[in-house]
Amino acid sequence: MSQNKIIEYIERGKFICTLCLQDKGSSLHLLTSGNREVKLPPKRAILISQKNIDTQKSREELLEMLRQTEQMRTRLIEGIDIQELWELVRDENEHFDNKYLAHLVFGHEITDDHLSAVVRALFEDRLHFKMKDGRFLANSEKKVEQILKQREEEKLREERLLYGSAWLREVQSGISPEDPPHKEYFVNLLTHLALYGADTLEAKYGKEMLAKAGISDIRKARHILMRLGVWDEDENLDLIRFGIETSFTEKQLHESARLSGTEIRYDGRKDLRDLFVITIDGPHTGDFDDAVSFESVGDELHLGIHIADVAEIIPPDSILDKEAAKRATTLYLPRRQIPMIPHDLSHDALSLIQGCDRPALSLLARFEKNGKLLDYRFVASVVKVQQKLTYEEVDKILSEDIQSSDLNFLHMEKLGEMLPELYQLSRRLQQHRMGQDALRLSLPEVQVVFNGDSSFSLVRDDQDTPSRMIISELMILYNCLAGRFCRDNNVPVLFRTQSEPSERLSEDEAGYVYYVFKQRRKLSPAYIETSAGFHSGLGVDAYIQVTSPIRRYLDLVAQRQIRNFLMGEPMVYTKKELGEIRTFVEPVAKDFMSIKRDRIRYWILKYLSQHQGEKYRAVVIDELRRKYRIVLYDFFLVAEINRREGVMIRPGVEIEVEVKMADPWDDMIKLEYAN
16 A cells, blocks of 8 residues: 555656555545645556655645655755766666665665665666666666767757757748758758658657747748748649659760760661651650651552660660669659650650651551551661651641641641541541440640740640541550560560450440549559450550650560560560569659649649639539539549538539639639539
């Protein structure tokens, strides 16, 4: 029983000396020297005296006794040399009780006060001993040195935080102070706060620094970084979070320059420079990795699809190849592009530029006029692009009113003959895939267009124009036939497969946009495997991706395999090695897709934040418990809106909404019904 004994416990890092007035078993009723009565669980008692106290004395006498006991125990601490005690027992590697240690310190008959003094001293020191279950173990010399180092670092950190908080107060007040010592450290703390909230150790220190500067909202860290010029207003935080390399090292650039000057030998390649070859791309494209030739010969159509032979120039396992594998793909973002391969290669030596001889891997295919494939072959070739075209220019040529076009190409007559037939062939190729149950799920892409005055607008880029359909179908054809070629010739590559969707929906159910969003959820996962299989989404029996070797690393890997087979050289990769490459590259490519998707969403939300109060059409795609999930038609943006009390809206129904608030930084949007 602890009743009538002096009990000590720890409260906020301080020893509290009390007298137990009553021991109820599950709780102790204690009297403190400050004349407070408290209840304490028995397990919190650190020390219990051997001596019983006469609790029949007056309250004043009991309080005076507690004060004198406290003073005595505090005074005894001054006579304890903890380091000397530690040196006596540190090599024994045993746990000691406070009684044994008190005998070593005081050397005479010990009392409860001596026992308390030893425990208090060791608790305050926290350097030489660690306590467990009421016993003490001497720390090793190495551990003591480690703790001392940590304490020194903590002291320096506290000093730094004081500097940093004073600096932040000046920054917040609009002053432009001189850079303080350890500025990089302070910026790093703010960066961690802005990126990860309070989830890291650095963020904890950052919160302390902000608190010392009188700032309680950690979201202010982002604004401070903008005020300091470390971040701009539209900083892409995903690039920082994912640690994306946005530039190349000096060594990599040197290697790129060396390779770009390498003379290409065309021995063993089929010379296709007499073909009329064109490229069709966006107006700002700088890396041309695909080109097309086409002519009508008697009752046949002769199609050539030519892919830049990147494998000819970039060797496997070279420093540029390893960097390309790390990047996985070129990342196209509003206002910036992060290339997989350095600019002087991707935009020049590797690129199918008009008027330049370039090595390629060409698909040469013959069709009947009705679009039936007669035969095909792949060849290592050399080509020369005769005409560079944009999607818009091709659409103008294909329009009925060609005469009013402002286009003035040297090969205008030839283009006027070639492109309509090429378009008709592409339509037949698409119809054939649709006959194989391919799915049409494309939507216009939202493009962010920046103006000279730093403003921007959003433009929907239609993906179903004749020009884009031509290129899309021809690239699918190349990848499909390349897949068959590799399957039939046992060339190890990574195939793309996809099982049948869990359900096929009707496109007429509630409009095309609703259909696309709902059908995409029914798709089976697409897999990258070393064995060929059916791809239900595309409606083809074999499929690889090999048409963008400048922009996608796995395309370059596949191209190396096909190139070496055509050249009669050993395979670069085994199936096992291909599986290892896929495991390394695929997650990075998915991260990049997520970064791009999130970045487009950021700019859409920023646009809406500047157009609060405006109304937009939307379609309900999901009915939730308290909300509806909707898609805004103008931006294909998925958002949520609260239900209206007493009103039921079924999925597929169109509504009109008003933007009340949008915050791109916090990925928030608040919508209300417009009517």
